[in-house]
Every structure is written in C-alpha cells, then in structure tokens.
Amino acid sequence: MDIPYILNVLGEDEYTDVNPVAPPIYQTSNFFFRTVEEFRNAITSEKEYWIYSRGNNPTVNLLCRKIAALEHADEALAFGSGMAAISAAILSNVATGDHIICVRNPYSWTDTLLNRNLLPRFGINVSMVDGTHSENIQNAITPKTRLIYLESPNSWTFELQDLAEIAKIAKAAGIVTAIDNSYSTPLYQNPIDLGIDLVVHTASKYLGGHSDTVAGICCGSSELIDKIFKNEFLTLGGIIAPQNAWLLLRGLRTLPVRMERISNSAEKVLDFLLGHEKIEKVFYPNHPSHPQHELARKQMKRGSGLITFQTKTTDIQKIEAFCNSLKYWKMAVSWGGYESLIIPSCTFVRPGLYSEIPSNFIRISIGLEDPEFLTQDLERGFELL
Ligand SMILES: *Cc1c(COP(=O)(O)O)cnc(C)c1O
Numbered sequence: 001m002d003i004p005y006i007l008n009v010l011g012e013d014e015y016t017d018v019n020p021v022a023p024p025i026y027q028t029s030n031f032f033f034r035t036v037e038e039f040r041n042a043i044t045s046e047k048e049y050w051i052y053s054r055g056n057n058p059t060v061n062l063l064c065r066k067i068a069a070l071e072h073a074d075e076a077l078a079f080g081s082g083m084a085a086i087s088a089a090i091l092s093n094v095a096t097g098d099h100i101i102c103v104r105n106p107y108s109w110t111d112t113l114l115n116r117n118l119l120p121r122f123g124i125n126v127s128m129v130d131g132t133h134s135e136n137i138q139n140a141i142t143p144k145t146r147l148i149y150l151e152s153p154n155s156w157t158f159e160l161q162d163l164a165e166i167a168k169i170a171k172a173a174g175i176v177t178a179i180d181n182s183y184s185t186p187l188y189q190n191p192i193d194l195g196i197d198l199v200v201h202t203a204s205k206y207l208g209g210h211s212d213t214v215a216g217i218c219c220g221s222s223e224l225i226d227k228i229f230k231n232e233f234l235t236l237g238g239i240i241a242p243q244n245a246w247l248l249l250r251g252l253r254t255l256p257v258r259m260e261r262i263s264n265s266a267e268k269v270l271d272f273l274l275g276h277e278k279i280e281k282v283f284y285p286n287h288p289s290h291p292q293h294e295l296a297r298k299q300m301k302r303g304s305g306l307i308t309f310q311t312k313t314t315d316i317q318k319i320e321a322f323c324n325s326l327k328y329w330k331m332a333v334s335w336g337g338y339e340s341l342i343i344p345s346c347t348f349v350r351p352g353l354y355s356e357i358p359s360n361f362i363r364i365s366i367g368l369e370d371p372e373f374l375t376q377d378l379e380r381g382f383e384l385l
Contacts, residue, residue, distance in 0.1 A: 001069050003070070003187070003256060006066050006069045006070055007066065007252055007253050007255070007256075008253060010065060010066055010069055011061075011062045011065045011066065012062070014058075014062075015058045015062075022250070023059065023062055023246065023249055024058075024059065025059050025242050025243055025246045026057055026058045026059045026242050027242050027243060028053065028057070028242075029052065029053050030051070030052050030053065031049075031050035031051055031052070046229075046234060047226070047229055053239070053242065054234065054237055054239055055229075055233075055234060057242050057245070059242040059245045059246050059249070060078050060239070060240055060242060060245040062245075062249060063078050063240075063245045063246075063248050063249050063252075064076040064077060064078050064217075066249070066252060067186065067201075067207070067217050067219060067252075068219050070186035070187070070252075071181075071186045071190060071191075071192055071199050071219045072190050072192045072193055073192050073199065073219035073220050073221070073225075074219075074220070074221050074222040074225065075219065075220070075221075075222050075225040075226075076217055076218065076219035076225070077217070077218050077219075077225060077228060077229060077233055078203070078215060078216070078217055078239075078240045078245055078248075079215065079216040079217070079218065079233075079238045079239065079240055080214070080215065080216070080238045080239055080240050080241075080244075081202070081204065081214045081215060081216050081238070082107075082182065082200070082201065082202025082203065082204055082205075082214075082215070082216035083109050083110075083113070083202075083216065084216050084236075084238030085200045085201070085202075085216030085217055085218040085238075086107075086109075086110055086113070086180065086200050086216065086218075087113055087118075087232070087236070087238070088218060088228050088232035088233060088236065088238065089178050089198050089200050089218045089228065090113065090114070090119075090147065090149065090178070091231075091232050091236075092224070092227055092228045092231060092232050093146050093147045093176045093178075094119075094124050094146050094147055095124075095146075096122055096123040096124065097123060097124075097144060098124055098125070098144055098145075098146045098147075099124070099125045099126070099127070099142050099144040099145045099146065100114065100119075100124060100125070100126045100127070100145070100146065100147045100148075100149060101126075101127050101129055101137055101140045101141065101145060101147070101148045101149070102114055102126055102127070102128055102129070102148075102149040103128070103129060103130075103131035103149070103150055103151055103152075103154065103159070103161060104128045104129060104130055104131070104159075104356070105154050105156065105157065105159065105356055106149070106151045106154055106180065107151060107154070107155060107180060107182075107202075110149075110151070110180065114126045114128075114149075115128070125144070127140045130159075131150060131152070131159065131160075131161040131166070132159050132160065132161070132291075132292060134161070134162050134165040134166050134169060137161075137166055137169060138169050141169075141173055141175065145173070145175050146175060146176065147175065147176050147177075147178060148166060148170050148175055148176070148177045148178070149177075149178050149179075149180075150163070150166065150177065150178065150179040150180070150191075150196070151179065151180040152179060152181075152183075152189075152191075152299075153183050153184075153285045153296075154180075154183075155183070155306065155363070156283070156308050156345075156357055156361065156363055157283050157308065157357075158183075158283050158284065158285040158290065158306070158308070159292070160285060160292045160295050160296060160299075162295055162299070163179065163191050163194040163195070163196055163299055164194040164195060164299070166196075167194055167195025167196050167197075168195065170197075171195065176197050176198065176224070177195075177196045177197045177198070178196070178197065178198035178199070178200060179191045179196050179198070179199055179200070180200050180201070180202075181199045181200070181201055182200075182201050182202045182205055182206070183304055183306065184300055184301075184304060185201075185206045185207065185255065185259060185304065186199075186201075187255060187256060187259050187301065188259070188300050188301045188302050188303075188304060189299060189300045189301065192219075192220070194299060197220055197221065197224060198218060198219070198220040198224055199217075199218070199219050199220065200216065200217065200218045200219075201216065201217040201218075202215075202216055203215035203216055203217050203248050203251075204216075204334060204336070205334065205335050205336030205337075206255065206258070206259065206262075206304065206336040207248055207251060207252060207255065207336075208247060208248050208251045208336070208337075209251040209254065209255065209258050209336060209337060209338075210247070210251060210337050210338060211334065211336075211337030211338065211339060212247060212337075213244045213247045213248060213251075214244075215240050215244055215245075215248055216240075258368065259302075259304065261368055262304060262305040262366050262367070262368065263302045263303060263304060263305065264371075265305070265366045265367075265368075265369075265371040265374070266284070266303060266304065266305045266306075266307060266366045267303075268371040268375065269307060269364070269366055269371055269374060269375055269378075270282065270284050270287060270307060272375040272378065272379075273307065273309050273378075274287075274289065276382065277312075278311060278312055278313070278382045278385045279309050279310070279311060279312065280309075280310040280311060280312045280360075281309065281310040282307065282308070282309045282310075283307065283308040283309070284303055284307050284308075285300065285303050286300060286302055286303030287303070305335070305336070305365055305366035305367070306335060306363060306364070306365055306366075307363070307364050307366070308361055308362065308363045308364075309361070309362055309364075310358065310360055310361050310362075311360045311362065311385055312385070313360065313385050314358075314359070314360045316346050316359060316360075318384060318385050319344055319346055319359075319360060319362070319385070320344075320346070321384040322381045322382065322384045322385050323342060323344050323362075323381075325380065325381045325384055326342065326377050326378075326381050327377050327380075328340060328369060328373050328374060328377045329341065329342040329364065329374070329377060329378075330342070331343065331344075334365075335365030336365065337367060338367050338368045338369075339367045339369075340364065340365060340366055340367035340369055340374055341364065341365040341367070342362060342363070342364050342365075343362070343363050343364075344361070344362045344363075345357045345358065345359055345360070345361035345362065345363070346359045346360070
C-alpha cells in the first residue's frame with residue numbers, strides 16, 4: 001500500500017454513507033443492538049464488534065488501521081499516551097520471575113517503569129545494556145529472558161541498535177522484541193521489516209504533530225496484538241478518546257510534508273552547529289560525525305528533527321542566559337510540533353546527582369519555522385556563551 005492511499009483512502013468509506021472528505025468523529029461511549037440475538041453474538045468478541053469504546057470505536061479503529069499499514073504491521077492499538085502503549089507492550093510479555101533486556105538510556109519514564117516504580121514490585125528483573133554492540137544483548141540473555149526492549153535511536157545521544165541483527169538473536173532464543181520507534185516515525189524506519197515483533201510510538205510527538213494531543217500506539221502481529229487487547233488494553237483501560245484519535249488522523253495526513261520540512265531544516269541547523277566555535281560536540285544519527293552513521297544509513301531513511309549539542313562552556317549561568325535569551329525557540333519538554341523547542345540538560349542534571357548526561361548538553365527539536373530564523377536566533381544567543 002502506498003502512503004497517500006493509506007493516509008486518505010484506507011478505511012475512509014466504511015462507517016458512513018454520506019461521503020465526508022474528512023473522517024467522522026464517533027464521540028460515543030457505547031453502541032446499541034436491535035435484537036437480543038445480535039447483542040448476544042456481539043458480546044462474544046469485543047474486538048470484532050462495536051460494543052463499548054473502551055474496546056472498539058470506529059474513529060480510533062480507523063487510526064489504528066492506518067498506523068498498522070504505515071508500520072507494515074498486521075494490527076495496531078491506540079492508547080491515551082505513549083507510556084500507556086509502552087507499559088502494555090512490556091507487561092503483556094512478562095510475568096513474575098521473568099527477565100527483560102533493555103538498552104541503556106531509554107526514554108526516562110520507560111526507565112522508571114522498568115527499574116523503579118513498577119516492574120520491581122512484581123519481581124521482574126531488568127538488565128540495562130549498551131545496545132550499540134549486538135553481542136552485549138546476546139551475552140545478557142538468560143533462560144528467563146522474555147523480552148528485549150529497544151529504542152533506536154534513543155533521545156539525547158541517539159545511540160542505535162542493529163535491528164536486523166538483534167531480531168535474529170532474539171528469534172533464535174524465542175524472545176519477543178519491542179522497539180520505541182518514535183524518533184523515526186513509520187516514514188523513516190520500519191522495524192517490523194527487519195524482524196522486530198512490536199513497535200511502539202508516542203503519538204504525542206511527530207504523529208500528532210501539533211503539540212495538542214497526548215497519545216500512544218503499539219503495533220505488531222495479530223497474535224501479539226490480540227494478547228495485548230484482551231489483557232492490558234481492556235483491563236488497564238488506557239484508551240484514547242475518539243476526539244484525540246481524530247486529531248491524530250488529521251496530523252497523519254500532513255506527516256510526510258512535515259517530516260520532509262523538519263528533516264531539511266534539521267540538516268541546515270546541523271550545518272550551522274557543526275564546527276561552531278561555542279560548541280564542543282553535536283549529536284545527530286544521520287550524519288558522518290555520528291559513530292554509528294553507517295548503521296543509520298542501513299536501517300533508517302533519514303534523520304528527523306532532534307539534535308543534541310554540548311557547549312564548550314560548563315558554566316551553567318551562561319547556558320541559562322543563552323536559553324533565556326532565545327526569541328523563537330520555546331523552552332519545553334516533548335517535541336514534534338510546529339514550534340521549535342529547546343531543553344538544556346541543566347534543568348534535570350543536578351550537582352551531586354549522577355546522570356549519564358553532562359549538564360552542558362542542550363537538545364533542540366526542529367519545528368516547521370523558517371530555519372534561517374532559527375539559526376539567527378541561536379547565533380544571537382551564542383554570544384552569551
Ligand atoms: C515522549 C516520549 C515517550 C512517552 O510518550 P507520552 O505520549 O508522553 O506518554 C516515549 N518515548 C519517547 C522516545 C518519547 O519521546
């Protein structure tokens with residue numbers, strides 16, 4: 001299926017006979033039946049019938065079909081946040097006594113789920129490994145390993161994992177693989193084609209694309225998605241509202257143009273940053289300066305809009321002055337909307353608190369503005385560094 005077909009044709013004529021050009025929002029909690037027989041029949045399968053919107057809703061369903069098609073997956077489920085999707089994907093594959101391998105420095109709340117607030121309470125063991133070398137993953141496998149959780153690239157330093165190689169290792173050992181593919185979007189990387197089992201996304205970033213929705217996606221084979229649907233999805237109930245699913249459907253239609261603009265602008269901003277006298281180091285996966293650039297070329301189509309740089313100065317006051325002076329860049333968490341954003345690591349790295357990230361790192365998210373304005377703004381600010 002080609003992308004334009006997926007984005008504005010697939011599934012769009014199914015639930016209506018009035019031919020709307022934009023898909024309808026089915027803002028309903030439940031669906032009625034005309035006969036007891038119909039009702040009795042439907043209740044045997046939450047997934048196949050319209051019964052209750054914690055299970056199935058036409059607007060949400062349309063979104064899922066499109067994202068599954070974009071990720072080359074059998075099926076997808078949409079959740080109320082990226083973390084709800086990630087939690088469901090992980091919980092679905094483990095029980096007490098099991099072991100998970102996760103790549104180091106994943107998204108911060110994924111780390112919290114695995115190592116602090118939740119899984120430790122249920123006796124699930126986690127090994128955090130450097131995934132830049134696949135043999136580290138191979139060596140961490142135990143007879144209890146049930147899940148290998150990847151994030152390629154991860155945020156901040158954009159470390160990659162060789163997805164095809166790790167999928168092969170996992171398959172040989174009968175272990176499920178899952179990846180957070182939020183950075184690349186389904187347009188730039190399709191892990192299922194490389195043998196990965198489950199793909200999760202925060203849809204709050206590029207998929208939604210307008211900084212107005214928090215949502216998540218999990219896709220994979222019918223077998224794995226069915227298991228998540230019956231257990232974590234229906235029982236934990238972390239669903240997305242129809243209105244928010246519709247915002248994502250609208251966001252998806254412009255995903256290809258937004259990503260092209262963002263990646264082109266990112267390359268311009270990257271050129272400006274590389275070799276700048278105030279900058280020590282720049283991190284971007286799809287550039288020859290990245291240590292895994294070859295792997296990035298092999299498994300990703302392009303880099304998206306996140307860039308991290310390390311300033312030469314370690315003086316936090318100067319870094320603060322630089323950030324405070326910016327006119328176009330907004331200081332905020334998250335990324336993927338119209339607005340270019342900036343987040344200095346000194347907001348969360350504190351003296352005396354160990355962090356893998358030094359306090360003079362700054363991560364920027366390139367938005368849709370003219371990149372000339374963005375680099376001029378940075379240049380003005382760099383005078384304060
Ligand atoms: C934001 C983010 C998440 C979490 O998604 P939410 O929608 O905020 O719950 C997960 N992974 C990555 C890489 C993220 O950037």
